Amino acid sequence: MAKERILKGIAVSKGIGQGVVFIYETKDVEVAQTPAPVQYPDKEVARFLEAIARTEGELNNIKERINAETGADFAQFLDAQILMLRDRDIISAVSEAIEQEKTNAEFIYHRILSMYAKKLEASKDQYLRERVMDIWDVGTRVLRSLAGLTHSSVVDVPPGSVLVAHDISPSEAALINPANVLGIAIEVGGRTSHTAITARALEIPAIVGVENMLAKIRNGEQAIIDGNRGIIIRSPTPGRVQFYQSEIKKEVEFQKVLSPYCELPAKTRDGRQIDISANIEFFIEYAHAKRYGAMGIGLFRTEFLYLTRRGNPSEEEQFRVYNELAKKMKPDPVIIRTYDLGGDKIFSDYREANPFLGWRAIRVCMDDLDFFRTQLRAILRASVNRNIRIMYPMISTYEEIKKATAYFHAIKKELHGEGVDVDDDIQIGIMVETPSAAIMSEQLAAHVDFFSIGSNDLTQYVLAVDRGNERVSHLFDHFHPAVLRLIKQVIGAGHMAHIWVGLCGELAADPLAIPLLIGLGVDELSMSPVAIPKAKMVLRALTVPECERIAERALAFRSAGEVKKFLRRMITKEFPAIGGIIGGAP
Template sequence: MVEDITLFGIGASPGIAIGASYVLDRKRIKPVERKISASEVSEEIKAFRDAVRVSKKQLEDVKQGVADRRLAEHLHIIDTHLLILEDQLLVDDSIALIESDLINAEWALKRTLDKFRIVFDAIEDEYLRDRRSDIDSVGERLLRNLIGADQQSLAELERKSIVVAHDLSPADTMQMDKKRVIGFITDVGGRTAHTAILARSLGIPAVVGLESATALVREGMPVIIDGTSGIVILNPSQATFKEYLEKKQLYEYLEQELLSYRELAAETLDGHSITLRGNVELAEEVDLALREGAKGVGLYRTEFLFMNRERIPDEEEQYLAYREVVERMAPHPVTIRTLDVGGDKLVTDIDLSDEANPALGLRAIRFSLQEGKLFNTQLRAILRASAHGQVRILFPMITGLAEIRSCKNLLEEVKAELAAEGYAFDADIQIGIMIETPSAVLIAELLAQEVDFLSVGTNDLIQYCLAIDRGNEHVAYLYEPLHPAVLRALQMVCRAGQSAGIEVGICGEMAAEPLYALVLLGLGFDELSMNAPYLPRVKRIIRQARRSEALELVTELLQFGTAPEVASCLQKEMQQRFPGIFPVQQIRKAVTDS
């Protein structure tokens, strides 16, 4: 048997697992179109409704069976799947297709799901795009129940194993017993999918997006998972086994060490403080952010409230959602970003024509300014929530002064409305903008005079700055956070904030990568905001460094003309400064992936 078969995927949950494989037979159902007669319509509709009912019962059973307190705060994910099963677009459209096209229920469901998937695939934001996996999970469950296929449960696993599957739903993950499931790998999936988020909450190493794992792994095969680097090794040799056993011991030691950082200040050895905050999209995520040491929310994504629904949320629903996040995070501030969508039809109330290039079209603040009624409603809800704690408003994708001034004028109009109606709100609420385009970078000094803080969205900034679509596999390798142009752009924004005397933060993926912590510190960022599990890791780097060292590092990095040269220098420096934290291969993988 061939030894050391190495697969490369996406590190979805950090850690190293070594064990025998358990192959979960969860191949994607492929429905077949079948024409039916008019007399069979009622029978097909009944079968569809029965499948919906059974699916709901299964998900309710999963909720009832969750005992791990770390998962309890994520039960909203199952609630989301239950809501999808009640969605009129899913249920009514499928039934309508059965009646109008005289087709079987499975095929009608497939066609309805395909419409959902097209919408999600067009979404620019990776985090939101990965919400498509929820649609896929619900759809797969429905299809299995329609054809009577077995819903194999991980709760029945009897031995310690590494689970291997084409895909895993959040319900599958919630049924995992950490004493039995020591890790998992899947053919599909992404870092921000709910299954990956749950794995990180449980502390189960996971690698996803391997494409061909289920085709290569046999039941009981020895497997090594490195969830940090995204590497999977099948049938490891004795030497490889020993190497990864040592890595596993080192990783677990460092993880124990991280526990001591959660309550400590993010302060360098020479006394420079930086604020670490969390990125959230639901109220339930606030508790996790607080436990990991977040001093507020640096990015509250409001898009989730608008997704998978037939009607946009009204003012009261938005107000209650924002208020809950604000009250849970009090006394720390919550930065609420206004709706950041592209040319994607997320709700039926909003009818946007297809755009040839949605990334450069009607999106983010452009969309909000055009949809005045929707924007007014959201601003009213945010302002009302500001009466219950510290709230900051963040406007996405500002490209010029005219946009920010229009936003400020509208905000003042809404304040006047609320005051006349007798509502309480923070009249001095702070306003910030997201720097995500080259135009915003070039006039950052002008923009900084208009607002209370700046927040850099590196995901889009890198994409626009380097003129590449990171979702396009042909050019994704050009997506380089360490490109000299990107570093200079970030430096310009920080200097603009310093000149205006306002805070500059970063809420993109760069903030969550410990490898970049010293770079961002040296560039001059005041705030880093990231998904909660990464907070202690970044804090550890900050507390073990000096700001003077970070300034020297940035000065050196800015002398190079190419991303590989910058990456090579950074790799060498971080390995030398933090040898126990950054193994060489981990650094190389992080730099390559970025």
């Protein structure tokens, strides 16, 4: 029996998952010509056709998954891939060549695909040149299938698995099935990587940044992924298994304690109503949001649509997703955040030295108005449901709000002209996540309908710390008084202008932070759906005047450590009912 071994990574999605290791390999497959001629060419042709059929099944699976997740026929781009796969010209050319040259299918198939790829690469049309990516997407699946590698897609992960990989691409990450995948560990990435976001969205325990893991773990062995401590344990000892079984049991019992809170109103003990809403990434998560008692969607990230589609989805495709989501959540509000994409995600040849300080989010949209226009039109059309709100990310200057809003109104007018029904009272808000927006919030508040504080990015920018960088990530702390003072300033500025102020970073779900935020006067807290019952439990134990006193004193400390120590002491004293769950800050 293999020896137990513990590998360290970064915890990105909480919980514990134990199961059988499924290694998802992304290595390229070999396409060498076999030295001896193929003895039975007809059998080789049959082997090729079987691989095509298997791959078609795989692609159909993926398509169903994406359509279910986006709530719309969003996977049309896969139709083209399926047609490429069963293209009769290719199949007959490959079959004939196998017969004539008595050569292995891999070699011939690869040669014929290369020929088509070359033709498309030579095209003047950029769009056609990009289809080469589709050809190789399909081609690689077939070649993997020919090589007998069944693990060509995360769709194939059997029940009871923990998924182990070097990396998972955004389009594959979207296909992870939470019913089968009990934990995820990957070698690369940080907290904000796509895999991390997906894992949190699907509530799968996950760790990232486990260096050199694939050399130390084998397919089929037992492993435990501890998403609280950031470790993966391969071939755990019986004692270890027992320890984790009891941890899982405790977690399950705590969930039982929490579950009644899904239904209860989000109100402090003395009656102040706070909107608790959900941050979601996929359409399908609206169901989690409802189940856990969210009062709306506080943040719908739209990057997923772009990344799944690998290109700007058409207005129609986007409209269907936004419209479905709005209908499902009615009458509760849905805040759609416009693309928060880095330039490198949109233009494959675009690189920059400091992406966090670079060309991303609203800055890209302002420079590529057509791109922005498609999204705004889709959002506005979905506003016919009367519960959609729109939010711009990464605002750092007044001019951006002015320009985006002017553009927004021009598009609204255009839609009016076309006779399309749109919501004339649609709320427009901004993410407050750059220090400049926070400092200037008093001036910005007059031009928007709401603020949503993005505490994760705000902390990174204020403290000048990249939390993905291991050497400095210990400096990242949203309880830093510099961050808290800015939050106070933003809430105050919003209220002076009579607009509501929400917060949608991790801070919103932290039991230690909630009393402080209530004391500062926040109107809305938006968090991952699973965190909602606990947040409601905390909220329902609080009384506003005590929170205000705590907040006032907390901001006077010198460091994050001092603030947290103070909060722990005060919350335990003032609100003993929740003293037990504020223990360790996450």
